[in-house]
Every structure is written in structure tokens, then in C-alpha cells.
Amino acid sequence: METMKGIIQRYQHKRISLVEAGVTRHRSIFNGLKALAEDQPNCRLSKPEVVIIHDAVRPFVEEDVLLKVVTAAQEHGASGAIRPLVSTVISPSADSCLDHSLERARYRASEMPQAFLFDVIYEAYQQCSDYDLEFGTECLHLALKYSHIKAKLVEGSPDLWKVTYKRDLYAAESIIKERISQKVCVVMDTKEDEEHVGHCLEEMLKTELNHVKVTSGQDLQQIILEQCYNFVCVNVMTSDFEETQRLLNMVEESNLSILYPVVVISVHFLDYESVPLGQKMEKVMQIREFAKEAKKRNILLSGLLIYFPQVENNRGLEEQKLRESLRQGTTIISALIKERNSGLIGQLLVA
Missing domain, CATH: 3.90.550.10 (Spore Coat Polysaccharide Biosynthesis Protein SpsA; Chain A)
Structure with missing residues (x-):
């Protein structure tokens, strides 16, 4: 009792x-x-x-x-x-x-x-x-x-x-993993440029995960109430974790992760432009500290760094390499959601 x-x-x-x-x-x-x-x-x-x-x-x-x-x-x-x-169904006799x-x-x-x-x-x-x-x-x-x-x-x-x-x-x-992996919410910190690589990733997810419902997180509170256990947080405007932290706070306040673990994948893009590589990597590596705290609340947080190539004077090759990176990123996201492996908490995976 x-x-x-x-x-x-x-x-x-x-x-x-x-x-x-x-x-x-x-x-x-x-x-x-x-x-x-x-x-x-x-x-x-x-x-x-x-x-x-x-x-x-x-x-x-x-x-x-x-x-x-x-x-x-x-x-x-x-x-x-x-x-x-x-x-x-058979019936045996006394002598078997x-x-x-x-x-x-x-x-x-x-x-x-x-x-x-x-x-x-x-x-x-x-x-x-x-x-x-x-x-x-x-x-x-x-x-x-x-x-x-x-x-x-x-x-x-x-x-x-x-x-x-x-x-x-x-x-x-x-069975539980399969059931709670059927819906993915993509959260993005920008809505302005529909051609941005972040929106390309969202479209790739919708195409590749044809058995999964992929939604955008305009109304995060409503999506959480509908019991979505998988979030892809795309950090477009900044390499910091402001959007990811906001999402983690909302999930915690909702008590969504009491029954089943919630998977949160913080996605960052490496484009070699605005922020030097070393500085950007240093910021992204902060994910380990975030992940330790999130794990206490049954939230499985991991990071994904997508290579955003710049190929001078060859836009066709640039787009091809970008799609390859996005496809690899989609595969990684799908695996993290389906497997829900706690051993990958705090890891920074690269596509």
C-alpha cells in the first residue's frame, strides 16, 4: 500500500x-x-x-x-x-x-x-x-x-x-518508445527568413520522418499540453542557449517529464562567418552543464552541430553539401528520438 x-x-x-x-x-x-x-x-x-x-x-x-x-x-x-x-491448445493425457x-x-x-x-x-x-x-x-x-x-x-x-x-x-x-516518438516539435528563434538553413532542416525532417508528425512551436504551451515528448530546438540567431533554456524551463514547469522522459535536441549551425570556430565551439560545449541539470528533471538533452559549408563560386556544390549535412542531421535526430538513449545525454554530435 x-x-x-x-x-x-x-x-x-x-x-x-x-x-x-x-x-x-x-x-x-x-x-x-x-x-x-x-x-x-x-x-x-x-x-x-x-x-x-x-x-x-x-x-x-x-x-x-x-x-x-x-x-x-x-x-x-x-x-x-x-x-x-x-x-x-492441446490436452495431454496422464502419461504426458x-x-x-x-x-x-x-x-x-x-x-x-x-x-x-x-x-x-x-x-x-x-x-x-x-x-x-x-x-x-x-x-x-x-x-x-x-x-x-x-x-x-x-x-x-x-x-x-x-x-x-x-x-x-x-x-x-x-512499445512505449515507439508511441512517444510519433510527434516532434521544431522550435526556432526566427520566423523571418523562410529560406534559412533552419527552415530547410524542418522541411527535411517532415520529408524524412514520414511516420512522425512534425510541427512548429509557435504555441509551445499548447504543444506541451498535447503531450509532445520530443523537441528540436533550432538556434538560428544565436549560438547561445537562450531558446533551448526557455524550452527547458517550459517543459519543467509543465511536469510533462514526470511520466516519460522528454528528448530535447539543441541544434546549432557552423557557418564559419559571424563567430570564430573556437569561440562558437566553446559556447556550444556548454551543453554538458545544461544536460546535467535537465537530467534531474527527466529531460534528455543533447546537442547537434550541423556543418554549414561555404563553397566559393560554386553555389550548386554548396547546396549539395548543405543537403548532405541536413540529411545526416535528420538521421541523428531520428535516432536520438527513437532510441532515447540516456548515454548520449550532454553529447555534442556533428553532422
Whole structure:
């Protein structure tokens, strides 16, 4: 209970009530239902029309699946998500030989979430035998057995698999990385010259990252509220970190990085013109200090230096080399966002 209270406080979850678990799955669910039932002493919660039962080990349930099972439960009394079987189910004999197998096409795997009219599932649990409470695993079966309700079955998404073994944690991490890498916000400290190399980089990102939504950061506050976890901060007008620092402050104030790490890539251009190379490199190398502080707030900050070539008397070659640099920069940005590797925090990468 103390661990759960710590999680709720750390991640700032709202409207959550904790209930002591039972020694088995069904006893835990029954305890939760009793906390919602108005006929129990010291009941502090309101009895809902529909209750959803879900497993923490299936963390990737989509909102539309929840809506489907709730809607079906309102109409039929009970509903649950199902998935096709990926392996044939067989029954072994006492001597470990094949007894019989099931025709896979006729059967489905029962998944979570499941939804019920509250009175239906609560009545079923009130009538449960001790054997059911100790050894049962299927809530839909209890609704059928004790409340005589045939559940409506809803096709679930492929992501409803259970995180069961240690290797599943790596698969779950991969899914999370993929989901939070689908949107990139480009923040730029100038809007005047649409042909500037910074805008060329933005267009390159939109072209190369065709599976990612690339947006401009005119309204940073709104983009942060929409839970964008990836920012490319293009420093055009200055080699300092003013724009990057402003972005870091906004991300910190929003508490966006509480749940998932936010990737911030501070992009600078090396054009050999206004600032000598040594002086510019010295300023850009300050990124390590910024990154150390950002890491404390779960923000993964790294730097990208894009070579902006000047080829005298050959504009075609100059543009070709620039596009090569921008393409390399886009590849680096994509890798930083997809991998979210904390080992690259504070590094200055060069394209």
C-alpha cells in the first residue's frame, strides 16, 4: 500500500482510491467491488453504473477498447476483449501423451479489459463459492454462472498481451518508445527568413520522418499540453542557449517529464562567418552543464552541430553539401528520438 501511495504521489495521479488486495485474483477484485458498493460499511465511493476490470500487466490498452467494452456492457450486462489464438491448445493425457487438441479457429483468448453492469458482477461475486474465489481466473464466467449473463465479446488490439516474463519488459519499453516518438516539435528563434538553413532542416525532417508528425512551436504551451515528448530546438540567431533554456524551463514547469522522459535536441549551425570556430565551439560545449541539470528533471538533452559549408563560386556544390549535412542531421535526430538513449545525454554530435 505504501508503494502504491508513493507511485500516486510521484506521478500526480488524481481520483484514485486504494483497496487492500486479497490473496487471489478473485478475492482482490471482490475487495475492489465491495469498496464501490453502497451496502458496505464506511463506503466512501459512489456506486458506478458500469465497472471495468483490468490487469496492470496489460499496460497498453487503448481508450477505444475501453469504450467498446463499456458500451457493450451497458447493452448486454457484461463484455470482454478477446484475441485470436496464436498457438493450438492441446490436452495431454496422464502419461504426458497427446489426448486431444482444440480447433484453433473456433476459440479465442480471453483478454482484459472486461466491463460489467456493477450490479451484475457484484451479485456474481456475492454468490461465489470459496473454490471460485481461490482458483478461478475468468470474471466473464462468473457473470454467466451466477448472474446468467452472456457476455458480449469485443475484438481487442494486438497490444493487449501480458507483461509476464523479464524479456517482456524490453518489449514493453520498445512499445512505449515507439508511441512517444510519433510527434516532434521544431522550435526556432526566427520566423523571418523562410529560406534559412533552419527552415530547410524542418522541411527535411517532415520529408524524412514520414511516420512522425512534425510541427512548429509557435504555441509551445499548447504543444506541451498535447503531450509532445520530443523537441528540436533550432538556434538560428544565436549560438547561445537562450531558446533551448526557455524550452527547458517550459517543459519543467509543465511536469510533462514526470511520466516519460522528454528528448530535447539543441541544434546549432557552423557557418564559419559571424563567430570564430573556437569561440562558437566553446559556447556550444556548454551543453554538458545544461544536460546535467535537465537530467534531474527527466529531460534528455543533447546537442547537434550541423556543418554549414561555404563553397566559393560554386553555389550548386554548396547546396549539395548543405543537403548532405541536413540529411545526416535528420538521421541523428531520428535516432536520438527513437532510441532515447540516456548515454548520449550532454553529447555534442556533428553532422
